[in-house]
Amino acid sequence: MVQLFFRSLSYSSSLPRQWARFIEQCYLIGYTTLPIVAILSFFIGTVLALEAGYSMSDFGAKEYIGSLVGLSMARELGPMMTSVLLAGRVGSAITAELASMKVYQEIDALTIMNIPAAKILVLPRLAAVIVMMPVLTMISNIVGWFGGSVVARYVSSLGISPEAYFAALRHYTKFKDVMNGVEKAEVFGFVVVLVCCDIGLNTRGGPREIGAAVTRAVVTSLILILVLDYFVTKVLV
């Protein structure tokens, strides 16, 4: 995986000539993942607000729901959920595509043509995930915050106005918190794409191995996201 990273990096000067591939990957990683990120983030925001609302009401602190949802989404749930969705949706597709290319000798055909897979298959994906992860994470945060505000306003036992909710959110959620989340998402996204590319390109055997490779790639990505989450958070805190 480290070798693949450095090999891809060595072709970075070719990126301007791979504009079309880069845009295509931005579309696949960003645009096609957006609906599911939005739906999931909205409901995560609502559940957070609901759970926090009931607990905080006991202490007379329900006005602070906005701050809790804001910080939770920005620092942890936004980047984490976006990365998990990336692994499940985009990572699996990347591994399936590359594993299939490997099994059906398309990668061998590239090798014969002296066209490195790291250059045309991995580099555009890595570049695209670097660009799209902050966008997806920010959208996840905003939709999650909005989901929390809907619950805070319309659940009768809470009844917090959007103004009060967002005032608390703005007061306690700093720009640094949001940026920390974005940085986390960058690391997670980059690792997910690299792992999925590496496993796809190293698939051996027949069509059955494609499914096994996809499973391995997604499971490895999810474990790495969780492990890295601890270490990245420790560095950023």
Place this chain on the structure above:
Amino acid sequence: MDSPCSKTRNPFTGAEANAVGVKVEAMCKSYAGVEVLKDITFEVQPGEIFVLMGPSGSGKSVLLRHIAGLETPSSGTITIDGLDPSLEATRDCDRIALVFQDGALFNSLNVYDNLALYPREHRSGGEKAIRERVLHSLKILSVEDAVNKFPSELSGGMKKRVSIARALVMEPQLLLYDEPTSELDPVMSATISEIIATLKNEYSVTSLVVTHDRDLALTISNRVGILMDGELVTLGTPDDLSKSKDPRIVDFLNPKIDIQHPRFKKLETQAQT
């Protein structure tokens, strides 16, 4: 890094490529302790059509993958024009093309983009020159109608021809074919054989063909090698092979269907029980 090339041929210049020779010396290959290729030694002369035949599982395709540089031998050497084909630097010098058994066309690209990928990535001229080159290759193989189709829309014969056209776009100095006539009807097989012979004559390319097709081997090749159980058991001209008295060669080249043979009787008995 200094180029290992004795003469610079890439980047693509449009000039006719010089055919290159292949030298395999005492080459062995083992997978998990099982030796699949044993002490293989032969040479392919520049501009020659060399055919490798042998029963299924004899190691022909494995040997071809080694010559293409996709795998490295366990021992012994393979050189193309004096260079190790498994090195990226060699592919910078010698244009080696491989026609895969199943075509190995890029399924996400249409036929045009499949063929244009090599010249685009190696920046061999502008888009107009690339287009001319792609269409010319498709025309030679009589598949110009398929230019906008995707591989999944092509028949087996068309896939083979597009695959050869893709190899041709590289203007190769060494053209390797893996079972080019497998799964094709006799007419299409004959067409592919003619194409291989024509390409050799018109483009002076060295051709190495792995096949089961006896007609192809005996009609268009300059020399034929027969692999059996990972060993090169014979090497000679098609005439030499036709006159061979070696029972293994005779049986392989002229198989007879004898339904009175004990193995058929055994099958018959098994079917009845």
